[in-house]
Amino acid sequence: MQWLMCPVCREQLELNARTWRCQQGHSFDLAKQGYVNLHVVQHKHSKQPGDTPESVAARRAFLSGGFYAPLRQAVEALLQQYQPKTLLDIGCGEGYYIQAMQAHVVDCIGVDIAKSAVQHAAKTNPEVTWVVGTGAVLPVLDQSMEICTSLFSPIPKPEILRVLKQNGLCLVVTPAPQHLYALREQLFDEVRPHEPEKFVAQLSDAFELLESKVVDAPLVLQQQDIQNLLAMTPYAYKAKPEKRQALEQLAQLDVTASFQLYLFKKM
Numbered sequence: 001m002q003w004l005m006c007p008v009c010r011e012q013l014e015l016n017a018r019t020w021r022c023q024q025g026h027s028f029d030l031a032k033q034g035y036v037n038l039h040v041v042q043h044k045h046s047k048q049p050g051d052t053p054e055s056v057a058a059r060r061a062f063l064s065g066g067f068y069a070p071l072r073q074a075v076e077a078l079l080q081q082y083q084p085k086t087l088l089d090i091g092c093g094e095g096y097y098i099q100a101m102q103a104h105v106v107d108c109i110g111v112d113i114a115k116s117a118v119q120h121a122a123k124t125n126p127e128v129t130w131v132v133g134t135g136a137v138l139p140v141l142d143q144s145m146e147i148c149t150s151l152f153s154p155i156p157k158p159e160i161l162r163v164l165k166q167n168g169l170c171l172v173v174t175p176a177p178q179h180l181y182a183l184r185e186q187l188f189d190e191v192r193p194h195e196p197e198k199f200v201a202q203l204s205d206a207f208e209l210l211e212s213k214v215v216d217a218p219l220v221l222q223q224q225d226i227q228n229l230l231a232m233t234p235y236a237y238k239a240k241p242e243k244r245q246a247l248e249q250l251a252q253l254d255v256t257a258s259f260q261l262y263l264f265k266k267m
């Protein structure tokens with residue numbers, strides 16, 4: 001793996017024993033779980049950035065129920081079709097999707113700003129290079145990646161353009177307009193549809209849209225699943241506490257998750 005970039009001087013990092021080091025002598029040890037922390041203090045804005053350990057744990061529990069497997073399969077199908085060799089997953093969380101994506105590429109890097117997420121992720125798949133880092137300074141060299149993926153995560157456009165090779169791909173997954181409608185209906189008096197097209201508008205000057213597809217996953221959730229889902233989405237914070245509590249007390253909820261996938265090509 002020769003793609004990691006020193007976050008201090010931006011030179012190439014090389015792994016020797018359990019230390020990533022650049023020519024200038026900046027060095028970053030692998031943690032015992034096997035990830036490397038490249039989130040240097042110069043780029044840090046908060047003590048515990050990214051998702052909280054609680055929301056990471058809730059997402060891990062929810063995803064392990066297989067509810068979002070249809071999305072994971074759709075993402076795998078795209079990789080099989082386009083066959084990129086180097087992949088950077090931005091905001092990889094605890095690695096549910098990248099675990100599956102890794103099997104379809106040669107070099108796979110997952111980066112997330114939340115250390116607790118990467119700590120869990122690193123235990124799942126030693127074939128992935130796991131990095132604690134920030135989307136604001138992606139931890140890989142210029143023009144090194146054939147695909148960047150961002151599933152429900154930030155899309156740092158200038159950085160994605162920097163690290164993608166010519167004609168490189170960018171996969172964006174974001175809630176489709178009707179995502180979890182039946183759940184949001186219980187939380188809000190007025191449910192506003194998600195607006196995934198805004199990402200196309202944001203990226204269209206530098207990327208060509210190759211594919212756009214919606215994947216639906218009808219779910220039957222039990223009480224614990226509902227609670228986990230609420231803890232991992234931003235909806236609950238915006239809802240009235242009594243509405244959230246009522247939803248958390250439901251024995252069962254039928255709801256459809258709806259995902260928008262966009263595959264872009266760097267122009």
Ligand SMILES: C[S@@+](CC[C@H](N)C(=O)[O-])C[C@H]1O[C@@H](n2cnc3c(N)ncnc32)[C@H](O)[C@@H]1O
Nearest residue numbers: 050051091092093112113114134135151152153
């Ligand atoms: C909604 S979660 C999605 C996680 C994962 N892709 C998934 O779908 O399971 C968004 C993730 O982006 C991470 N994140 C937020 N801001 C970030 C940043 N500036 N750089 C890198 N990761 C960031 C969060 O810590 C969180 O794990």
Ligand SMILES: [Zn+2]
Nearest residue numbers: 006009022026
């Ligand atoms: Zn350096």
